Amino acid sequence: MTSKTDNPPPYEDALHQPKYGNYPLQPQHGSPLPPPPSYSPSPGMCPGPPGYWGQEGVYPQAGMWAAPGFSPAGIPNTIPTLSAGVPAANQGDMEDFLSTQWESTAIRHAFIKKVYLILTAQLAVTFSVVGVFTFVDTVRQFVIRYPGIYWASLVVYFVVYCILICCKEPRRRFPWNLVLLGVFTLALSYMTGTISSYYETKAVFIAMGITALVCIAVTIFCFQTKVDFTSCGGFLCIASVVLMIIGIVTAVVLSFQYVPWLHMLYAAIGAILYTLFLVYNTQLLIGNRELAISPEEYIYAALSLYIDVVHIFLFILQVSGAATE
Known part of the structure; x- marks a missing residue:
């Protein structure tokens, strides 16, 4: 708080009485007061009481007082910077902190780029297999005639998935996890192609x-x-259990040929749920949220996004296939 005597005079008084133009600032606490200026009236001027600010020769010397908004004479004007007021010992810590933040951002960007490169390769393989199973009639008839290969690929898919999820990447020169990821991609691609062979080409393109x-x-x-979706992991887990229960009920009901539209409803719910999973895993990949994936777990990140995209395709294929029929 400031007292009333510390404030400058009103505008009207300063306008009619120029003596307030150089209103002195109050000295800092603890600093000695400057000596009073000497009174030496000039010839031709009216005498006045000593110390009157309007007379010539009684103004404070240059540099003794500073008018509001002006710097004292002899002191250069400086522009404050980010490190102003920070001790020299702490400026090095600030530079280290900024360099660490820059390095972590660069690592995260390289991690995202690597994951999307792996994901692009996986999706290219998968949709190439889907295209072969859709357009080549010989391959389509083969996978329909021998469904045992489909179930074998399902077993390989499940086993390799458990290995990739449960086991950490070994510290070896040979990238075993990348090999397992390739086997997993081929198994899931074969499963996706087999399912696509039962639908029309128009439905597959849609x-x-x-x-x-x-x-x-x-x-x-x-x-x-x-919006942070990484805190919704529990909700997505519960929704997955509900979707599994709905799938079992749908399989039982459709076996008796009851409620034919129930299959389309189940597929629509599954597509929405895996879209939410894609949002969740993408935000885990990006970081800057409540939860984030470590840059060392690029195999798990690519695996999660790949499964989400393939399942979205399969559920939408079921909806479009039912609509086409």
Whole structure:
């Protein structure tokens, strides 16, 4: 708080009485007061009481007082910077902190780039297999005639998935996890191609287009939004259990040919749920949220996004196939 005597005079008084133009600032606490100026009236001027500020020769000397908004004479004007007022010992700590933040951001960007490169390769393999199983009639008839290969690929898919999830990447020169990821990609690609062979080509193309649009929209949304979906892991886990129960009920009901539209409803719910999973895993990849994936776990990050995209395609394929029929 400031006292009333510390404030400058009103505007009217300063306008009619120029003596307030150089209103002195109060000295700092603890600093000695300057000596009073000497009184030496000039010839031709009216005498006045000693110390009157309006007379010539009684103004404070240059540099003794500083008018409001002006710096004292002899002191250069400086522009405050970010490190102003910070001791020299702490400035080095600040530079180290900024360099550490820059390095962590660069590591995160390299991690995201690596994950999306792996994901692009996986999706290229998967949709190439889907294209072969859809357009080549010989391959389509083969996978329909021998369903045992489909179940074998399902077993390989499940086993390799458990290995990749449970085991950490070994500190060896040979990248075993990348090899397992390749085997997993081939198994899931064969499963996806086999399922696609039971649908018409038009339905497969519709599912591919919708899946691509959904993935692009989700990626842009995750990079732009400030909403944190990484705290919704429990909700997604419960929703997955509910979806599994609905799938079992749907399989039982459809075996008796009751409620034919129930299969389309189950597929729509599954597509929405795995879209939410894609949002969740994408934000884990980006970081700057409540939870984040370590840059060392690029195999797990690519695996999660790949499974989400493939399942979105399969559920949308079921909806578009039912609509086409």
